[in-house]
Amino acid sequence: MKALRWHGKKDIRCDTAPDPIIEHPRDAIIKVTTCAICGSDLHLFDGFMPGMKHGDIMGHEFMGEVVEVGKDNAALKVGDRVVVPFTIICGECDQCKRGNFSVCERSNRSSEAANKLFGHTTAGLFGYTHLTGGYPGGQAEYVRVPYADKTHIRIPDGLTDEQVLFLGDIFPTGWQAAAQCDIEPTDTVAIWGAGPVGQMTIRSAVLLGARQVVAIDCVPERLEMARAGGATTIDFKNESVLERLRDLTAGKGPEKCIDAVGMESHATRSLDSMYDRAKQAVMLETDRPHVLREMIYVCRPAGTLSVPGVYGGVIDKLPMGASMNKGLTWRMGQTHVNRWTDDLLRRIQEGQIDPSFVITHSVALANGPEMYKTFRDKEDGCIKVILKP
Known part of the structure; x- marks a missing residue:
């Protein structure tokens, strides 16, 4: 598959990467239909966040169609359309039960190292350094979603990607x-x-x-x-x-x-x-x-x-x-995404807000590296970039 990968400070490339596979029975594989560049991605692009490795797949704002489901994932089925929150949540730990999803106690598989460096870590995050789990991000054609039975927002018919994509983060x-x-x-x-x-x-x-x-x-x-x-x-x-x-x-x-x-x-x-x-x-x-x-x-x-x-x-x-x-x-704190999404999806459906207003640039995934620079430098009236794999 094609994906945007980090190769060092100010060096993002559209490369070929291995297709993701099911690694745990609660996983799902998502075919990405739309993803975005977030301001937080610029912290990685500019080299302000430690923990990146050459070839890491970028991106934590994405959505798409379920194409494969792990055997213990009863919440999703092939063909479901979902937005994937940037925070990976188990749904079962004490913090998840309290609705404090961004500090999920289980999903950051690098928590020991992150705790030593930062004092405390977040939940696992997509595409955001090996200190938040080293999970491949969503600026790609396909993504493996861990804990996918909990880490998803199911999207009803009648809404465009542009209307609902930003339920995953901003x-x-x-x-x-x-x-x-x-x-x-x-x-x-x-x-x-x-x-x-x-x-x-x-x-x-x-x-x-x-x-x-x-x-x-x-x-x-x-x-x-x-x-x-x-x-x-x-x-x-x-x-x-x-x-x-x-x-x-x-x-x-x-x-x-x-x-x-x-x-x-x-x-x-x-x-x-x-x-x-x-x-x-x-x-x-x-x-x-x-x-x-x-x-x-x-x-x-x-x-x-x-x-x-x-x-x-x-x-x-x-x-x-x-x-x-x-x-x-x-x-x-980082956002407790799933705490808010039912209400926000309802507001979109009722026409109270259409989050697509913020989009200024929509380009193919292959154009992502140049759009990182455009977004960072605020050129061409750029406020928000979405990418189409």
Whole structure:
């Protein structure tokens, strides 16, 4: 089969790879009909996440048709159409029973090594380093899905791939980011980052009834899309984020702040961002926490910070004293995808939201390597790329 494979920093190639096979009775093999490049994939492309090996298959946003099922998998049958969440879940451990699927206790077969490096690991993840299990990803013609009787979302007839693909990651990620803010009708919700996750977060905050949603970015196409979704926008290249947010909230700051950026945050005219880049260059800091600092400074006292943006290691100079004295609540983590998908699928079916709005580029799988660069560099108006194997 053909697949997009990692061969080093900034080196993704469309190669031939072995076809997957059933390895466990609960497995299924999926013929991929649509997959996508995620912002988190760029952390691998740019070399910020350890644990990748030459030839690893990329991608954790994918869907398709079941073509083979393990003998103990009674939940699926050949011909079923499914979206596959990026988090691999057993459905049986204590955390899965509590709905905390992103910290499944069984699916990460590399958990011992990951715990030593990060302090604690996630569930197993598709296409996301050997520290999250080393599972081949979904930017391929076929994928083996472990624990497939639980790790799937069955899709009813009448919905296109483009409408439902993002149920596997960015839509529930944006929804969880907003939902864990416990949004009140009087709230201003400020969202740093208007990429794909930020766009889903904007629309989720609107659906959850926020009085005002503010999106912070610097890319014109992203800001335009954010405004179309109901947000007031701040271009951080041309405006002071802190001053503008104070103006929009009568000097009090937003009640809820969401970091939809993560470890590769950018800033202009910022001493702390220059400090982070210098420390990152000599491996004294792994992530750039400019957005986290800014959220602490601007959030209204007793407010909430929600962090769906991915962080991979250690950060420096975080104003924890200000956070503590303000009484801020932090909520973060990888997405508990299956906790949200029944409700989100219903909202798609009812026409409350069509997640396909975020797609700007649809290309063949073979064009994936060049689209990684286009997406990373925000060229050609690129906000979200889907791939067709």
